[in-house]
Amino acid sequence: MYNTKIKILNASVRLFNENGIDSVRLQQIADESEMSVGNLAYHYKSKDVLIEAVYERVFDEFNEIFRHYLKRPDLADFDIQISIYYTFFSRNRFYLSEFFKANNSTAPHYLQWQDCTAKMLLQLRSRLQFMVRKNELLPEKEPGQYELLAEQIWMSLVFFIPKSNMIGQHYDEISYKKNIWNLLRPYFGPDGLEEFRALIVPVLF
Amino acid sequence: MSKNRPLKEALTTKAKISEAALFLFNHFGFVNVRLQHIADEAGLSVGNLAYHFKTKDEIVELLYEEIIARQKNLLTDLRMIPLFINLNSYIDNTFLMQKRYSFFFTDTLEIMRAHAAIRKKHREHIQWQTIQLKIYIQFNIARGALHSFELPDSIENFSNRFILLTDSWMGYKILQGEKISELESQEFRSSLWGMTAPNFSQAGKNEFMQMLAYPYDGLG
Amino acid sequence: MKPRFNIDIKAYDALLEGLNQQYFVEKRGDQSDFRLYFDDLWLADTAVIDDVHRSRGAWAVDLIFASIHNPLKFIRRHITLHSCPKRAAQQGEFMRRVAAKDQRGTLSVSIRSLQICKN
Numbered sequence: 001m002y003n004t005k006i007k008i009l010n011a012s013v014r015l016f017n018e019n020g021i022d023s024v025r026l027q028q029i030a031d032e033s034e035m036s037v038g039n040l041a042y043h044y045k046s047k048d049v050l051i052e053a054v055y056e057r058v059f060d061e062f063n064e065i066f067r068h069y070l071k072r073p074d075l076a077d078f079d080i081q082i083s084i085y086y087t088f089f090s091r092n093r094f095y096l097s098e099f100f101k102a103n104n105s106t107a108p109h110y111l112q113w114q115d116c117t118a119k120m121l122l123q124l125r126s127r128l129q130f131m132v133r134k135n136e137l138l139p140e141k142e143p144g145q146y147e148l149l150a151e152q153i154w155m156s157l158v159f160f161i162p163k164s165n166m167i168g169q170h171y172d173e174i175s176y177k178k179n180i181w182n183l184l185r186p187y188f189g190p191d192g193l194e195e196f197r198a199l200i201v202p203v204l205f
Numbered sequence: 206m207s208k209n210r211p212l213k214e215a216l217t218t219k220a221k222i223s224e225a226a227l228f229l230f231n232h233f234g235f236v237n238v239r240l241q242h243i244a245d246e247a248g249l250s251v252g253n254l255a256y257h258f259k260t261k262d263e264i265v266e267l268l269y270e271e272i273i274a275r276q277k278n279l280l281t282d283l284r285m286i287p288l289f290i291n292l293n294s295y296i297d298n299t300f301l302m303q304k305r306y307s308f309f310f311t312d313t314l315e316i317m318r319a320h321a322a323i324r325k326k327h328r329e330h331i332q333w334q335t336i337q338l339k340i341y342i343q344f345n346i347a348r349g350a351l352h353s354f355e356l357p358d359s360i361e362n363f364s365n366r367f368i369l370l371t372d373s374w375m376g377y378k379i380l381q382g383e384k385i386s387e388l389e390s391q392e393f394r395s396s397l398w399g400m401t402a403p404n405f406s407q408a409g410k411n412e413f414m415q416m417l418a419y420p421y422d423g424l425g
Numbered sequence: 426m427k428p429r430f431n432i433d434i435k436a437y438d439a440l441l442e443g444l445n446q447q448y449f450v451e452k453r454g455d456q457s458d459f460r461l462y463f464d465d466l467w468l469a470d471t472a473v474i475d476d477v478h479r480s481r482g483a484w485a486v487d488l489i490f491a492s493i494h495n496p497l498k499f500i501r502r503h504i505t506l507h508s509c510p511k512r513a514a515q516q517g518e519f520m521r522r523v524a525a526k527d528q529r530g531t532l533s534v535s536i537r538s539l540q541i542c543k544n
Contacts, residue, residue, distance in 0.1 A: 020318055059429065069441070073448050115431055117380055122434065126441035133449065148399040151377065152370060159373040166317045166324070167331045169365075179366060182358040186403030204357045 005043055005053075008033050012054050016094035021051060055109045058092050062116050069123055070130065075192070076199050078127060079177065082157070086176045089161045120157070124150040136192030137184075149183065156180050178204050219257050222247050223271075226264045230308035231385070235265075235316060262320060269323050272309055273330055275302050280337045287344045289412050296397050300390040303375055307385045310375040331368065338364040350409035351401075363404075370400060467492050471499070472534045473525040475517035480506070484513035488524055496534040 011033035015024045026047055030040040044050040065088060068081045128146045131137040140146055156179050164171040181200055188196055225247035229238045240261055244254040258264050279302070283295045303310050317324045342360050345351045354360055374396060378388055398413075405413060432440075471490040478485055483506045491499035504520050507513035525531050 020315075070444050070448065112429060112431075114380065114382070115434075118434055119437060122438050123441060126438070126445060129442075130445040130448070133445065144395075145399065148396055151396065152400055155370060155373050155377050156366070159369060159376070162314050163369055163373065166314065167328045178357050178362060179369075182362055182366065183400070185355075185358060201357060 004035075004039075008035075008040060008043055008050070009054055009057055012050060013092060013094070016054070017092070021094060021098055026050075055112075059109075059112055059116070061088055061092075066119055066123060069127070073134070074199060075131075075136065075195050079181075079200055079203060082177050082180055083173060085157050086161075086173045089158065093162055093165065117154075117158075121150060121154050124153050131192065135189055136195060137187045138189045146187075149187065152183050153180055156183060174204060218249075219267075222249070222254060222257055223264060223267055226261075227268060227306065227308070230268075230312075231306075235308050235312040265316065265320065266323060268306065269309070269326070272302070272306050273326070276330070276334070280334065283341060284337060287341045289345075289350065289409070290416050292341070292401075293394070293398075293416060296394050297390050299371060300388075300393045304385060304388065307375060310372060311379050311385075313372065313376075334368055335361075335364045338367060345409075349406055350412060351404045352406050354404070367397070367400065370397060467494075467498065468500075470494060470532065472496075472532045473521050474534075475521040476501075477510070477513050477517050483508050484510050486513055486517040486520065488517075488520060490524075491534050493532050493534055493538075496538055 008029065012024070012029050015028055015032055026040060027037055029050070030037045033040070044053060065081065065084050068077075068084055071077055071080075125147065128137065128150055132139060132146070137146075160176055160179055161171060164175075181196075181204065185196065222243065226238070226243045229242055229246055233242075238261070240254060240258075241251055243261075243264070244251045247254065258267075276299075279295050279298050283291050309316065317327060339360050342351065342363060346353050346360075354363060374393060375385070375388070378392075379385070402413070468490060470493050472493055474489040474491065476487045476489055478487070485506050486504045487501050488504055489499055489501045505513075505516060507516060
């Protein structure tokens with residue numbers, strides 16, 4: 001029963017990614033999902049309703065990522081989460097440009113987006129603290145050092161794909177992961193380095 | 206003489222328009238500004254404005270050229286004397302430049318999507334930027350201020366990372382709900398140096414500490 | 426867009442901190458943690474007491490199983506609800522008699538075995 005709806009949503013996300021939300025018409029979405037506009041209108045009355053449904057699904061996916069936190073205690077846990085972030089951000093690229101487009105800071109989806117990014121940052125900070133406590137990362141040399149690192153990781157997670165895309169640089173999951181692990185690498189202590197070499201480095205080549 | 210005057214006047218009008226456009230883009234977002242608004246801000250009629258710039262795209266292209274020219278200047282300075290202190294002033298000046306043209310750095314994705322011509326130029330520009338930065342890092346590794354990079358990291362990865370951070374920092378801060386006018390160059394600096402610091406060698410550390418101790422030394 | 430449940434950011438921070446803590450504090454459990462589930466032999470040596478009381482506008486019948494060795498060790502089970510107090514009392518009586526059947530005769534506990542000090 002929901003198959004048609006999912007098909008429509010997937011088609012819309014594909015088109016939004018390529019052309020931006022504003023310039024996609026219902027006709028195009030109907031063509032992309034191989035159905036008539038009438039049939040499409042049966043499922044989603046207007047473009048606004050459709051956009052809302054797309055957003056809703058995006059936020060569901062986004063929130064799902066947060067559950068992958070410390071399911072296991074080693075570094076691979078983070079690696080798994082990075083993979084999921086990659087899948088999420090590469091599939092929903094259109095998303096970011098929508099948020100940076102205008103100061104629509106009162107729109108409900110903008111507030112949700114802000115909420116999600118705040119959570120993302122908190123989780124990164126908390127994860128770094130955990131790694132420090134577990135002796136994987138060296139203790140802080142200067143106050144605020146890991147705060148900065150969390151911000152840097154956040155920016156890489158969010159902006160890597162759209163910016164690579166923008167400057168026409170090839171990217172894939174490996175280069176995405178490399179970028180983040182390279183940020184972390186200089187901070188590893190001896191234990192962390194050993195674990196990094198055993199668990200993570202093989203994945204990156 | 207008589208030929209020169211109107212030309213000069215045209216230039217100043219053009220400058221006036223681009224200033225007005227820049228102000229509006231920065232405050233209201235690139236997509237929200239229309240030619241009518243720019244004309245009002247510059248104190249011209251739309252018709253007069255259309256004589257100088259036919260579309261909004263032309264204004265953006267002009268502004269983009271300005272940004273590139275400034276960035277090229279900054280990087281060329283860095284290339285002549287690639288010490289830490291020069292990177293520091295490069296970072297400071299980049300910050301000022303980003304603040305002046307903040308609309309471009311917050312709306313980059315949207316502008317790139319809509320303007321194929323700028324996208325093409327920007328790709329080339331970023332490649333050029335990456336190469337400059339690579340040369341800078343190579344030099345600093347050679348003179349012993351930075352450690353060399355160990356796989357899976359490389360100079361290329363680092364340069365990409367550095368530029369990614371430089372270009373997306375402002376977007377990040379906006380997302381945190383901060384106002385562009387209240388951003389401090391100090392934060393920008395510590396963010397970028399924070400990324401470089403783990404690769405300092407002992408000599409690099411010393412140089413960095415000395416630079417912090419005598420902040421204006423050699424800045425001229 | 427329908428409003429979504431959003432956890433307060435501070436609460437979320439505390440939650441993450443708790444998750445971090447878990448790894449260092451919590452130990453793996455062992456078999457003895459499950460004693461509760463299989464160690465129910467003491468139920469053979471219990472006296473049964475029926476208790477009828479008002480609950481949610483009706484009369485509730487509970488049975489209490491108290492160990493004859495130590496009446497403070499007991500469990501209470503809810504049996505049924507009745508709107509009529511007499512029928513509830515009757516039902517309680519029946520249930521107690523069924524549950525209290527024992528080869529040794531009806532087991533009972535006395536208030537004295539609680540050893541209450543009235544000073």
